[in-house]
Amino acid sequence: MTQPREPRTPAPTGAPRKSTMRSERRALAERRLLDAAREIVAAKGCVGMTLEKVGEVAGYSRGLAAHHFGSKGGLLIALAHHLDDTFKALIHAGPPRRDGLDALEGFITTYLGRKDSQWTNTRALLLLMAESLIDDSGMGDEIAEYNARVVRYVEHHVRAGIAAGEIRRDVQPNVVAALIMGALRGVMLQKLNRDSKLDLKKVSRQMIDLLVRSLAVAPGTAPQAAARPATPSRTRASARTGGNAGTSGTGRKGGAG
Secondary structure (H helix, E strand, O other), rough: OOOOOOOOOOOOOHHHHHHHHHHHHHHHHHHHHHHHHHHHHHHHHOOOOOOOHHHHHHOOOHHHHHHOOOOHHHHHHHHHHHHHHHHHHHHOOOOOOOOOOHHHHHHHHHHOOOOOOOOHHHHHHHHHHHOOOOOOOOOOOHHHHHHHHHHHHHHHHHHHHHHOEEEEOOHHHHHHHHHHHHHHHHHHHHHHHOOOOOOHHHHHHHHHHHHHHEEEEEOOOOOOOOOOOOOOOHHOOOOOOHHOOOOOOOOOOOOOE
């Protein structure tokens, strides 16, 4: 007696795979466009960047940048986030750091120890920040919020150090965070001047030494706060407020500086 055949399973249409490939191609195109925009802004500033030029440098059509980002302002805002993500990747690639002074030392070391000899990310970011101050730049609010996220990130680690009993309780975390970021950016402006001979390794070591000397609780001093061990972590997971490092419950983590 012939057994009834099992019904055939319909062959997959391949639609999910095609959709994945489209998403991958789109992500690749956006990354190449942002890399091209970074190179142009670092060399010529925001004024010297056009959507058409970005498309050309990235190896695409002149209109693709407009298709992906809508406008020059949209591309510049996306670029700020791209620079932020690039720096965070460097932080994450480093050794795990404890919240507090250890994470602050790691942040300074990474900030001043980047391997790109042209300092492309740093040039692009500093120019973005400077040009965002121009009236009607279209970037003012976004760059201001970006800067606030970075300062909150540093401030978080100052607070963590105070809670752990390793940083004096009389320091003001927001002031210290502003001083650290101001010093780092000021150093980079000096380094990027033509013919600068500034040794960033020496600057980094001296800045960390000054930081520890000015903030740390003196050895043998009675604990100023209920000491609790800082949580070992990479700096990407350091701020606990709202689950996002360097934020107050919203926005992106950390920052490129």
